[in-house]
Amino acid sequence: MSLMREAHPLTLKVMRLSRPVLAETQPLLPLDSSESVLAQPLREAEQSRPTARGQIFSDLQLPDTRHPLDTFPLTETLVLPRSFGTMFLGETFLAQMCICNESSMVVRDVSVKVVVLTGPQQQQQQPLLDTSGSAQQLAAGQPLNLQITHEIKELGMHILGCTISYLSAQGEHKTLQRSFRFQAANPLVVKTKVNHLKRDVLLEVQVHNATPSPLVLERMRFDPASPFSVQDLNEVDGNKALLWGDSGGLMQPGDVRQYLYRLQPPAVTKDTTVEQERAVQYATALGKLDILWRGAFGSVGRLQTSQLLRKSPGMFLIEVEQAALLDRDTVSIEQPFVAQARIRNVSERKMAVSATVHTHKHPLMMPCGPVRHDLGELDVGQVRELELEFLPLAAGVQRFGAMAFCDNISGYTRELDYLLDVFVE
Amino acid sequence: MASLLGIRNSATKGALNDGSLFEHIPLEDPLDQLLSGSETRPRRQVPSDFSTAYSYDLLNQYISGAQWRSLALASSSTILKTPAHQLSALLKLWTYRTLALCNLRQFAAASRELHRLEQAGVAGWPFELRVLRAQLPGLAHHDWLLAIEQLSALTRACQRRSHDPLCRERMFRLQLLTIGACLRIRGGAELALSLLNRLLLSSADDPRVVSGAARIHLQLGCLERANELFGKVEALVQAKDDKLLLMNRAFCAVAAGRWEQAKELFASVADLSGEQPIDADRISAANNLALCELYLGNPQSMLNMLQHLMVSLPAAAGTSEELVFNYCTGLDLHYDGAKLRDAKAKKLSEVAIWAGDGFDTASFKL
Numbered sequence: 001m002s003l004m005r006e007a008h009p010l011t012l013k014v015m016r017l018s019r020p021v022l023a024e025t026q027p028l029l030p031l032d033s034s035e036s037v038l039a040q041p042l043r044e045a046e047q048s049r050p051t052a053r054g055q056i057f058s059d060l061q062l063p064d065t066r067h068p069l070d071t072f073p074l075t076e077t078l079v080l081p082r083s084f085g086t087m088f089l090g091e092t093f094l095a096q097m098c099i100c101n102e103s104s105m106v107v108r109d110v111s112v113k114v115v116v117l118t119g120p121q122q123q124q125q126q127p128l129l130d131t132s133g134s135a136q137q138l139a140a141g142q143p144l145n146l147q148i149t150h151e152i153k154e155l156g157m158h159i160l161g162c163t164i165s166y167l168s169a170q171g172e173h174k175t176l177q178r179s180f181r182f183q184a185a186n187p188l189v190v191k192t193k194v195n196h197l198k199r200d201v202l203l204e205v206q207v208h209n210a211t212p213s214p215l216v217l218e219r220m221r222f223d224p225a226s227p228f229s230v231q232d233l234n235e236v237d238g239n240k241a242l243l244w245g246d247s248g249g250l251m252q253p254g255d256v257r258q259y260l261y262r263l264q265p266p267a268v269t270k271d272t273t274v275e276q277e278r279a280v281q282y283a284t285a286l287g288k289l290d291i292l293w294r295g296a297f298g299s300v301g302r303l304q305t306s307q308l309l310r311k312s313p314g315m316f317l318i319e320v321e322q323a324a325l326l327d328r329d330t331v332s333i334e335q336p337f338v339a340q341a342r343i344r345n346v347s348e349r350k351m352a353v354s355a356t357v358h359t360h361k362h363p364l365m366m367p368c369g370p371v372r373h374d375l376g377e378l379d380v381g382q383v384r385e386l387e388l389e390f391l392p393l394a395a396g397v398q399r400f401g402a403m404a405f406c407d408n409i410s411g412y413t414r415e416l417d418y419l420l421d422v423f424v425e
Numbered sequence: 426m427a428s429l430l431g432i433r434n435s436a437t438k439g440a441l442n443d444g445s446l447f448e449h450i451p452l453e454d455p456l457d458q459l460l461s462g463s464e465t466r467p468r469r470q471v472p473s474d475f476s477t478a479y480s481y482d483l484l485n486q487y488i489s490g491a492q493w494r495s496l497a498l499a500s501s502s503t504i505l506k507t508p509a510h511q512l513s514a515l516l517k518l519w520t521y522r523t524l525a526l527c528n529l530r531q532f533a534a535a536s537r538e539l540h541r542l543e544q545a546g547v548a549g550w551p552f553e554l555r556v557l558r559a560q561l562p563g564l565a566h567h568d569w570l571l572a573i574e575q576l577s578a579l580t581r582a583c584q585r586r587s588h589d590p591l592c593r594e595r596m597f598r599l600q601l602l603t604i605g606a607c608l609r610i611r612g613g614a615e616l617a618l619s620l621l622n623r624l625l626l627s628s629a630d631d632p633r634v635v636s637g638a639a640r641i642h643l644q645l646g647c648l649e650r651a652n653e654l655f656g657k658v659e660a661l662v663q664a665k666d667d668k669l670l671l672m673n674r675a676f677c678a679v680a681a682g683r684w685e686q687a688k689e690l691f692a693s694v695a696d697l698s699g700e701q702p703i704d705a706d707r708i709s710a711a712n713n714l715a716l717c718e719l720y721l722g723n724p725q726s727m728l729n730m731l732q733h734l735m736v737s738l739p740a741a742a743g744t745s746e747e748l749v750f751n752y753c754t755g756l757d758l759h760y761d762g763a764k765l766r767d768a769k770a771k772k773l774s775e776v777a778i779w780a781g782d783g784f785d786t787a788s789f790k791l
Contacts, residue, residue, distance in 0.1 A: 011761040015754075020679070020716055022644055023747045025605070026564075038520065038553060041485035048491065048781075050708050051745040054601070056633040056640075058669035060662065067631045071598045073605030074640055076672060076709035077747045078679070078716050080754045098724060098758050143759060147722045214614040216646045250647055252612040294646035298680030 008176045009103030009169070010110070010138070012162055017094045017147075018085055019297040020078040025054040025071075046070070051077040088187035088211060089152050090291075090303040097146045097162070101138035105169035108137040116150050117159040125161075126150070132165070152184045187211045187301060188291065194310040201228070201263040201286060201310060209251040211295075216249045219292035220259055225285040225307065227276075228263040263287070268321045274346045274381045281315040316414045317347035318405045323419045326387060332425050336368055336391045339401065339420055343386055345378035351407040352377050355386055358402040362418070365400035366391045392424040440509035441519065446541045447501050448534035450526065452494065455786045456777050466777050478506035484521050491781020497525035512547055520554040527557060529783045532565035552595060555579060560602065569610045576603045600624050604641070614645050632661040636673055643680050652677065668694045672710065679713075688717035708734065708742045716751060728755040735775070744780040749788040757790060 046053055054072030087093060097114070101107050114129040128148045138144055152158070164176040189208040194201060203222070209215055224230040251257060265280040266272075289305040325331065326338040345351045353375040357367045368389040375384045390400055401419020406412070457466065479499040487496035500521040507515050519542060526535035539558050550558070559579055563572035576599055583596040600620060607617035621638050628634040639654035655673050662670055675690035694710035715730035731752045735743040742748055749772065756768045769789055776784065 013758050013761065015758045017720055022640060022676075024608075038485075038488070038524070041488035044489040045491060048489075048740055049745065050741055051712065051747045056637050056669065057672070058633055058636075058662075059664065059667045060632065060669065067628050067634050068594055068598055069601070069633060069637060071601040071605070072637050073601060073608055074637070074644060075747070076713075077745070078709075078713045078751075079747050080716065080719070080751050096719065096722065096724060096758060100759060100761070102761065102764065143725060145722055145724060212611070214612075214645055216648070218648065249649075250615055250618065250645060252615055254612070294648055296646055297643060298646060298648050298682070300682075 008174065009101055009105065009107055010164055010166060010176055011100050011102050012164060012176065012178050013098045013100075014160065014162070014180055015096045015098075016081070016084050017096055018081045019295075019299045020080050021297050022074040023051070023077045023079045025052060025073055025075055051075060084182065086211070087152055087158070087182050087184045088301055089155055089184050090187060090293075090301040091152050091299070093148075093150045093152055093158075095148050095160075097148060099138075099144040099146070099164060101140055101142050103169070104140045106137055106139055107166050107168060109135040109165070109167040110138055110144060111135040111165050112144075112146060113163045113165075114146075114148050115161045117161055118154045118156070128160075135165075155184050155186055158182055158184055185210070187215070187293070188303060190289065190291075190305060192308055194286070194308075196313055197262075199265055199268075199280065203261045203263060203286060203308070205259040205261070205289060206256055207251075207259070207291070208256045209253055212253050213295060214250050214252050215301075216294045217251060217257065217291065218249070218294050219290065221290045222261045222263075222287055223290055224263055224287035225283070227265050227280055227283060228287065229266075230287065231262040231264065233260040233262055270383070274344075277319070277344075277346060278315060282312045284309050284312045286310055315346055317345070317412055318351070318353060318407065318414045319344045319346045320405075320416060320419070321383070323401070325420075325422065330425060331392055331422050333392050333395050336389055338387050338389050341386045341388070341401075341419060342383050343375060343378075343405065344383045345380055347407075347412075348380060350377060350379050350409070351412075352409050353384070354406050354408060356404045356406070357388065358404065361402035362398070362400045364392065364394040365398050366393060388419075392422075395424045397421055398424050441512065441515040441542065441545055441547060442504050442507055442509050444505055446538055448526075448531075448538050450494075450497055450529065450531055450534055454494065454782055456773075456780060456784050459773055459786055459789070459791070460777055478503040488521075488524070491528070491783070493525045493528040493782040495782075496521060497529065497531075500525060512549065516547070516550055516554060520551050520557070523554060523557050527561075527564065530785075532561060536561040536565040556599070556602070560606070563606055563609065569606045569613070573603055573606045573610075576606060597624075597628075608641070617641070618645070618647070629657070630661065632658045632669060635661065636669055639673065640676060643676055648680055651680070666693075668710075675710075675713065679717075684717050684720045688714060688721065691717060708738065708745065708748075711742075712745075712748050712751065719755065724755055724758050728752065728759060731755065739775070739779045744776055744784065746785045746788040749776060750790070753788065753790045 052075060054070055054075060056069050056072065057076065097112070099110070099112065111132040112129060113127070113132065116126045116128055118124050118126070128150055129146060131146070136144060158181070160180040160182070162178045162180075166174055166176070168174050187210055189210050191206040193204040195204065196202075207217065207220070220234070222230050222232070263286060266276070268277065286308045288307055290302075291304070292300065292302045294300055321342040321344050323339060323341040326340045328337060331337050343353060343355070345353065355373045355375060357371050359367055359371060368391055373386060373388070375386060378384055388401065392398055399418045399421050401416065403416050403419070405414045405416065460466070479502060484496060484499060484503070487493070487499060500518050504515060504518045504522065507518060509515075523535050523539060526532070526538070535557070539561065556579065559575035560572050562575070563569040580596055580599045580603065583592040583599065586592040587596065604617045604620050604624070607613040607620065618641070621641060625635065625638055635654050635658050639651045639658065642648075642651035642654065655677060658673060659670060671690050671694045675687045675694070678684070678687035678690060691710045691714035695707045695714050711734050712731065715727045715734070718724070718726035718730065731748055735745075735748055735752070752772065753769060756765060756772070760768050769791065773789060
């Protein structure tokens with residue numbers, strides 16, 4: 001038994017409506033004004049092809065010779081897309097559907113249902129259009145025009161399934177089904193790297209233009225997760241444009257851009273509780289990147305990453321919350337100075353804390369005074385200040401303050417590699 | 426039709442009027458080939474007499490009528506009849522010949538002919554011929570980097586004589602051609618914008634140049650910079666209903682997807698319902714208005730408007746490759762099967778009556 005395709009009086013066409021662009025000129029011969037024998041006939045020939053010219057028309061009477069625009073690369077004529085092109089994640093699929101009654105009879109009760117099938121084996125179905133509540137009739141030769149839009153949120157194969165139900169001239173209920181396939185590709189490859197700077201997080205983001213065309217990243221915004229706030233480090237004097245120069249943020253195909261964000265938790269104050277600090281130190285979610293880009297003639301795409309995560313630094317049971325120079329901003333060689341640190345008990349029980357300075361770790365910064373300091377008993381959340389005196393023996397950037405904190409009740413010990421970096425004059 | 430290949434004269438070998446310099450060019454017109462046998466185009470007389478020289482007046486008529494095939498043959502015939510010592514005349518004729526080949530899209534043939542011409546070692550090429558030569562690597566072989574290099578060399582030569590107004594004018598044209606070549610290269614957009622910004626430094630007071638720069642930014646998706654430039658144009662032009670401003674605003678609306686607003690603005694430039702007959706300047710606006718109808722969900726309106734435009738101005742609009750392409754795209758959406766073929770065949774016949782040689786038949790999307 002052979003299968004014959006059922007004949008239908010209706011035809012269905014679908015056209016993707018990506019943005020039109022200005023037609024390019026092909027200015028073969030610049031109209032050299034004074035020495036050319038060709039100038040006059042070429043001008044007449046150009047007059048007969050006004051839509052292919054590079055002229056920019058105005059009502060102003062400006063002399064043409066100063067800035068002759070006959071070789072301008074773009075015309076003023078918009079042309080429709082030459083092909084379906086590539087569909088990218090984050091873009092909006094906009095299409096014009098045209099259903100036409102090609103027969104010589106009236107077709108009644110025409111209703112249209114359009115779905116998009118995505119996912120593995122295209123099992124996920126999303127309805128885009130359903131006109132079954134307002135069925136129409138089409139006279140002979142009459143078209144029915146519909147537009148559909150769909151935000152592309154998944155990669156891979158998409159199937160646009162169109163079902164047209166109608167009542168034929170013979171009174172039969174018939175169904176015309178057509179499907180159209182297209183792939184959705186990834187336009188941007190985003191990589192991140194998390195760096196810790198004490199309590200802050202420095203987030204490096206690398207964005208790669210994976211499309212075959214230039215695009216402009218109009219928005220690169222990081223939306224931080226609680227409890228972080230974000231400082232955008234990608235501006236020069238508050239001006240993003242200066243960072244990218246004349247190109248205005250244009251990314252060529254294959255280009256890579258790097259961005260840097262500083263995520264800051266709330267500052268520690270005397271009112272900060274252990275629970276609040278624990279929430280910061282154990283927080284894994286950093287936030288999301290919100291990216292908006294523009295392609296040819298302003299076509300827009302938008303992507304938001306999933307929650308970016310970090311490996312939480314956790315907390316030591318004995319935290320060094322703040323460390324700073326005491327009563328001074330500068331340090332001079334062979335002049336003693338005092339550094340102060342705030343030590344907090346962030347465990348769940350009382351501690352008896354002592355601090356032991358490691359004298360051998362930073363030989364160019366000699367600790368003065370006792371090596372061991374007894375901070376006494378600290379209740380849960382209690383803070384004690386520790387002052388240490390050092391003598392710098394060399395100039396330059398010096399690291400100092402390696403020490404060990406010990407809870408003499410439980411035996412818990414925390415090693416600190418260094419307290420501060422300081423510039424010694 | 427006999428070709429010119431094979432006309433050799435040992436006395437002229439190595440000279441600019443040597444017949445071996447010429448390439449064979451196909452004498453069949455692609456548009457003619459698409460027409461069915463019963464259809465005719467207005468008689469386009471192609472020279473068959475290769476023993477005579479043609480006057481500049483006649484050659485210029487071929488240009489005005491877009492009779493590029495005739496121009497190619499007539500210019501080569503005249504070259505053969507021009508004495509070898511008349512270098513200036515010969516180079517001018519070669520300019521006609523090359524122009525004709527380029528308009529017939531015979532870029533590779535033009536490139537080979539000019540390469541042979543260069544071997545003759547004659548200096549003093551007309552500026553137009555040097556510009557054509559510079560662009561041919563891109564047009565013939567898609568080697569736009571070489572084209573840019575050659576255009577830049579011409580620009581530098583003009584720059585050395587920038588006190589001469591003609592050289593300044595040539596430099597401006599060359600810079601625009603270079604920008605166009607950059608836009609054709611994958612990854613060349615940034616260079617194009619850099620050159621454009623440099624151009625703007627010397628022409629920031631010309632609203633047309635600034636508008637042009639803004640439109641290139643729009644084409645590439647740089648909306649922020651485009652809007653900045655459009656703002657400068659608004660400040661430069663006093664009359665707020667100048668068609669330059671209206672078109673700029675319309676393009677902005679297209680880029681933002683505001684099709685109703687774009688439609689109104691293009692309509693005010695096209696002035697289709699006005700008393701003035703639509704002129705060449707407004708054809709682009711009328712085309713763009715029609716496209717807005719498609720994006721607003723009215724493809725039949727687009728088809729009707731484009732057809733009306735092409736029938737009203739059959740020479741200027743009816744032979745526009747851009748309008749024909751847009752129209753045929755609309756036909757592809759509306760029709761199917763035999764009806765689509767018939768509609769395109771009808772359009773083909775209409776275009777063939779008025780179109781010159783070298784019409785890009787890909788516009789019909791057959």
